[in-house]
Amino acid sequence: MSFNIALSGLAAAKKDLDVTANNIANVSTIGFKESRAEFADVYASSLFTNSKTKSGDGVTTAQVAQQFHQGSLKFTNNALDLAITGPGFFVTSTGLDSNELTFTRAGAFKLNSENFIVDSNGNYLQTYPVNKDGSSAAINLTTTKGMQIPETAGIPQMSGQVKMSMNLPASATPKTVNNFDINDPITYNHSTSVTIYDSLGESHVQTTYFVKDDTAPTTNPNRWATFTAVDGKKINAVTPTAALTPATGGTAHIGSYVNFDSSGVYVAPTPVDVTFEVLGTPGAGAIDAGPNQAQMLKLRLDGPTQFSAGFEVTSLEQDGLTVGRLTGVEIGADGLVKATYSNGSSEPLGRVAMARFRNEQGLTQIGNTSWKQSLDSGEPLAGEGDSGTFGTINSAALEQANVDLTTELVDLISAQRNFQANSRALEVNQTLSQTILQIR
DSSP states (O other), X not given: OHHHHHHHHHHHHHHHHHHHHHHHHTTTOTTOOOEEEEEEEOOOOOTTXXXXXXXXXXXXEEEEEEOOOOOOEEEOSOTTBEEEESSOEEEEESSTTOOOEEEESOOBOEEXXXXXXXXXXXXEEEEEOBOTTSOBSOOOGGGOEEOXXXXXXXXXXXXXXXXXXXXXXXXXXXXXXXXXXXXOGGGOSEEEEEEEEOTTOOEXXXXXXXXXXXXXXXXXXXEEEEEEEETTEEXXXXXXXXXXXXXXXXXXXXXXXXXXXXXXXXXXXSSSEEEEEEEESBTTTBEEOTTOOOEEEEEEEOSOBOOSSOOEEEXXXXXXXXXXXXXXXXXXXXXXXXXXXXXXXXXEEEEEOEEEOSOGGGSEEEETTEEEOOTTTOSOEEEOTTSTTOOEEEETEEEOOOOOHXXXXXXXXXXXXXXXXXXXHHHHHHXXXXXXXXXX
């Protein structure tokens, strides 16, 4: 019996050595989780056994339990390198149409030949679909799919509104509105321009002209007239239309009034927006807009002032976009993946799927730093980064192995001593047996 006890001790010490050696071997493996050999004593008795004098029957390996505590982060320059700070796993699948999901903490992702995000083994990173505002459309592992980074250009967006704010100098010299001519700077006081875009992303220059009105110096001493041109061509206001029809070569140019009170505060017109048919059918007083022959542009004066200061444009923006090229991919702490384009736009592509388990140690290890669910682990619970009990996702970072090399080296020495001690016990048992056999 003592031989069997010593042999079980040797087997346990060898198992401890194997587990420790495996931990040391994977000290540089991204997302690796160390294991710990857990042992239990062997004890067998019967109805006729005196438990007070029973010595036991050795030791057995109860479990090689993985330890899922957090590993340290290593920061990189690759936005597709992902690391989780806190609970949770990345979800991957073996194919685009596969329902076989695996779970990992190793976030060394990259693009394959078809621009899908995959890990080092070609498994596809799973993401949730999102709405246009970036909110998750569904948080369910049955709705996840592989993430493909687009190579196409960002879709152009035609301009629909120009929003500006400025100060019109109170000391400006009034001019005769009917003499306004976009080609004669003497006929207007100030102007400002902005680039707008048609439906194809083609750029056009929209210019707004300001003329201080001298037609009613007593009743309206703080009134200005505004006119608009695109690419140097006069564009008439559609709504609201004001009685501004100055003859320029016999052609009317309809604009709008801007009124201030005696304190220089903007009071009219109402509504604020002035709409122009900027790009439309050629020959109808508009610029050729290509396939879209009905582009309307709203000019919004956002709190203009008339103070005793110089002409100053304090804000000027428009909502159109030209064609853009993919310039980068950004991944937020909540896992939202956005494609950014050279025209300044960004588009949400999806959200990195995460999962967690009630019993992580019940997961089935399948190698390549991946696990599968089992009866012991329970069903995966779907979630998203930085929400609830799920950890945050760090882009351009990798989670290193959670192995403490110093501790493992000490454990290695301890396991070696245990092996030697059990070997010595086996040797002593052999000596005792030999001594007994030699008794005469």
